[in-house]
Amino acid sequence: xxxxxxxxxxxxxxxxxxxxLLDRRxxxxxxxxxxxxxxxxxxxxxIVHTDLLDYSAIASELTGFDACFFCLGVSxxxxxxxxxxxITYGIPLAAAETLVRTSPDMTFIYVSxxxxxxxxxxxxxxxxxxxxxxxxxxxxxxxxxxxxxPGFIQPLHGISSRTRFYRVFYGATAPILPLLRFIAPSSxxxxxxVGRAMITVAGVGxxxxxxxxxxxxxxxQMKSTVSAAT
Numbered sequence: 083x084x085x086x087x088x089x090x091x092x093x094x095x096x097x098x099x100x101x102x103l104l105d106r107r108x109x110x111x112x113x114x115x116x117x118x119x120x121x122x123x124x125x126x127x128x129i130v131h132t133d134l135l136d137y138s139a140i141a142s143e144l145t146g147f148d149a150c151f152f153c154l155g156v157s158x159x160x161x162x163x164x165x166x167x168x169i170t171y172g173i174p175l176a177a178a179e180t181l182v183r184t185s186p187d188m189t190f191i192y193v194s195x196x197x198x199x200x201x202x203x204x205x206x207x208x209x210x211x212x213x214x215x216x217x218x219x220x221x222x223x224x225x226x227x228x229x230x231x232p233g234f235i236q237p238l239h240g241i242s243s244r245t246r247f248y249r250v251f252y253g254a255t256a257p258i259l260p261l262l263r264f265i266a267p268s269s270x271x272x273x274x275x276v277g278r279a280m281i282t283v284a285g286v287g288x289x290x291x292x293x294x295x296x297x298x299x300x301x302x303q304m305k306s307t308v309s310a311a312t
Contacts, residue, residue, distance in 0.1 A: 089154030097273020149284035158208035
């Protein structure tokens, strides 16, 4: 499987990149972003691309891929609404509209969020924007497209968020996570589980196009039956 990854320097993207590098189902990964990941690996190639609303300069390098894992995103907290929509709607759509032309046979997986509003009519602005993004991607003529809606995600393997608030929050809640996971194992995902689920969905599909935390958890457990990691 040949994979394109957006957002490799973010918390979720770091986890997804790690799982792709470990998994034998993945032949190669092309990371696209404003900054390099800082990781060197024979499977990984990186393109530093500053204008994430226009991919015309690199479109010729985006052909023949089997999957795209779009993990780039920001929190709406304290953000200007116009800027939030530009990042949350404009950037994913620019990427998806380019890739549906250059690699239409791929599976496109977009990391949305729990509570995204598919109706686009709810009272919460961030949820409407996420829902609008999901709907726009699902209308494109990819071989398949799936929306991941994780809730709480625990970073593993030294991965951390770039946002200070989240780093503090994850540190404060770490002691109680084992108990919460015991009580409701599918409600708290890890970066490892999200990455594994993405690879599985890209390889064999999923029963529905919008996947909530429980769906992602169950799909992440399929890894051992589909392919063993190194």
